[in-house]
Amino acid sequence: MERVDILVIGAGVVGLAVANSLADDFDDVVLVEKEETFGRHTSSRNSEVIHSGIYYPENSLKAELCVEGAALIYKFAEEHDVPYRKCGKLVVATCEDEVPALLDLKQNGEQNGVLGLELISSEECNQLEPRIKSIKALKVPSTGIIDTHKLMQAIENEAEKRGAFLVYDMEVISIDTLDEGYQVNFANGESFEARIIINCAGLHSDKIAEMAGINIRRNKLQLHWCKGEYFKVSKIKDIKHLIYPLPDPKGIFLGIHLTINLLGEIRFGPNAYYVNELNYSMDESYKQDFLDAICKYIELDPDILIPDDCGIRPKLQPAGGEFRDFYIQEESVHGFPDFINCIGIESPGLTASLAIADKIKDIVEKL
Ligand SMILES: Cc1cc2nc3c(=O)[nH]c(=O)nc-3n(C[C@H](O)[C@H](O)[C@H](O)COP(=O)(O)OP(=O)(O)OC[C@H]3O[C@@H](n4cnc5c(N)ncnc54)[C@H](O)[C@@H]3O)c2cc1C
Structure with missing residues (x-):
């Protein structure tokens, strides 16, 4: 043996x-x-995003290892010619009710040691991303994307x-x-x-x-599998930052966000729902949920949104759990x-x- x-x-x-x-x-x-x-x-x-660490509770392993890991991954990518871009992200509040949560997110990120966080006005956001609707945004310069x-x-x-x-x-x-x-x-x-x-x-x-x-x-x-699907659009190519709504208050996911890949192609997602089987097929019936979430921060012709791919999260947090x-x-x-x-x-x-x-x-x- x-x-x-x-x-x-x-x-x-x-x-x-x-x-x-x-x-x-x-x-x-x-x-x-x-x-x-x-x-x-x-x-x-997955979304191929190098996260900054703004979301996770202070002193959690997720916070600590995300902040440390982001620095390590940028260094590794630089040293080994792995394509990446520190494009930054904007978390957008789209109504007054969301502003307190945006402020909390900034404070949480700072407690976790995330540098360079900045609250910007709707006009400043509009200058950075003319297509994106917001009333205030949190600019997160350390977020990036990588070729996984x-x-x-x-x-x-x-x-x-x-x-x-x-x-x-x-x-x-x-x-x-x-x-x-x-x-x-x-x-x-x-x-x-x-x-x-x-x-x-x-x-x-x-x-x-x-x-x-x-x-x-x-x-x-025991793990609980939680599926996340993506839809893509090929007709919009002029977005430079990742765009996120405020995260889901139950902490299941980060909200249906807009990511760009290294070619500038745009995807929306992932959504989140618990499943019992390992099946990577797309359920297109969620398209309307996507449109409802996306249209809060970007105008989109529904016909150009097409199914892309999905992944499954290995979650310890059960549905409805902490x-x-x-x-x-x-x-x-x-x-x-x-x-x-x-x-x-x-x-x-x-x-x-x-x-x-x-x-x-x-x-x-x-x-
Ligand atoms: C939709 C989605 C979006 C995400 N977006 C991001 C993101 O943008 N940024 C980020 O930081 N994280 C993101 N994540 C999380 C990230 O993708 C995962 O945390 C990470 O990929 C986990 O890697 P892993 O090596 O633990 O698991 P895996 O990649 O699943 O690897 C586990 C391996 O174990 C193997 N294995 C299983 N059982 C056996 C066995 N019996 N014998 C031998 N081998 C076995 C499997 O085949 C598999 O290859 C996302 C996840 C999902 C689902």
Whole structure:
């Protein structure tokens, strides 16, 4: 049987970043992924936004790792020629009732250490983005966009250069506890013994924890899948900033926003609704909800709005539930030493990925 020191499960952006950060200091880092290549799930089905960190509660992991991660990701992109643009974003209040929430957002962002936040008037907003309707806006200069596929490709290259070993088409189906370490069994009949396991399995990270024997119900680690769809328009090409409404007050999502990609193409979304199956088909019946949300901040001919794509969020927060933070923990406390879980890595997980990897490296170095 193959013996490995550190086994990382899942080659989304988080697992790739973790394998890369550990490969320098540890000889034997193996990453296994059930698909035939990296980033087949949430990491390539998102808004590709480098978030600033304005939304999350002060002192939460989401706030801390988003602010740290954004700086790390800009640096990494610069050093490894990953296409990105710090285009900035505007959060727009479209009626007087929304202004207090905009002020709260600015204050929250400042408490989280986000620099350069500025409240601007409707006229100033109009100068920056003539198409956008607002009565006041929060300008967030540190927000940006990145080519996530090229980011993951660059992290994979770096990880392999540093000696990490990546194995695709390797689906973990069960995990046995040994006297020291774990035996991980794969769908193809192979098994590995691992001293340390790092669970970065995204939408299935709760199931991987359960395979090891962790009681995910008792520990409130069950994931709730929350779908987010996008619609696109090809006829508008003159928007330079990302445009966001005020976030959903229940904290489920950031509101149906306008993002641009590196080619200047425009998408709206994602919306948010809980689902029970992993199905990436689009439900076009939500188009009217999109139009209702979008028309508050931009005039749009309904006929030019066409379905694009979707992703699914791995949320710890159930429908109607309270805010839940990222869960990143070494599980000695639950009787599973050297087993590290990353569960509930929803947005801003892309932005935070390199900071999550640094945090996990700190945990592993202390084991
Ligand atoms: C609609 C949407 C929009 C978003 N927008 C943004 C954004 O703009 N900015 C931002 O910062 N974040 C955003 N996010 C969040 C971000 O995309 C995620 O937090 C991040 O991609 C999570 O990465 P991951 O590596 O944890 O998960 P994933 O990318 O899902 O990777 C997990 C991997 O584990 C593998 N795996 C699962 N089970 C097994 C198994 N049994 N054996 C082996 N491998 C397994 C999967 O195949 C997968 O490749 C968004 C998310 C969604 C859904």
